Amino acid sequence: MSETVTATLPLRRWQGEKATYHLVSFTGDEAEALTGHALMQRLELGRRRGFGSVKVTAAIGETVWKSSVFPQNKQSEWILLISKKVMKAEDLAPGDEISVSVTPL
Template identity: 45%
Template sequence: MEDFTIATPLWRWQSATAPGAWHFLTIAGDAADGIRLAAMSGQWLDGRGGFGSAKVRAAIGDTVWSTSVFPHKESGGWLLPIKAAVRKAEALAEGDMVTVTISL
């Protein structure tokens, strides 16, 4: 299993037509390249999913969960959605700098 640890700000995306919002971390740089290389070599934790996503294990503080990262065209990296339960458990708010470890 390969791990990538980065610090990046938590940001929120909201649709103009839907009431809910999603929170994400952008995985860019060397970590994004490492994830892409693992994708090409078939080293995914659980395989590839829809929208070009990749299943990974994520850890922030004491919270560890299985999730997916999604390709992000604007940055050339990946997006990691941060669900409400994780934000609550780790007391995270939009704009916070978050250290996350992605394992695959």
């Protein structure tokens, strides 16, 4: 599967112990599609990647980059971290509703 998953999601800020992260969360049908890809990948490779992540090409506006999405809540939610570089390039701030797409690699 290399279907592109697209959604309009709120950009969230999460404060960790040592750093601040910005992210979006895929849920519902989008999360199901990413979970399906992760399961197929595990069947093909016989193992899963670190933290159960899936490599993706992500896009917001004109900015495209390679990253990974990470499962949360038993794969009912997938997290994509958004770097400061992407936020600056696309003029984003926490709370903005952004159209984001990811294509599993």
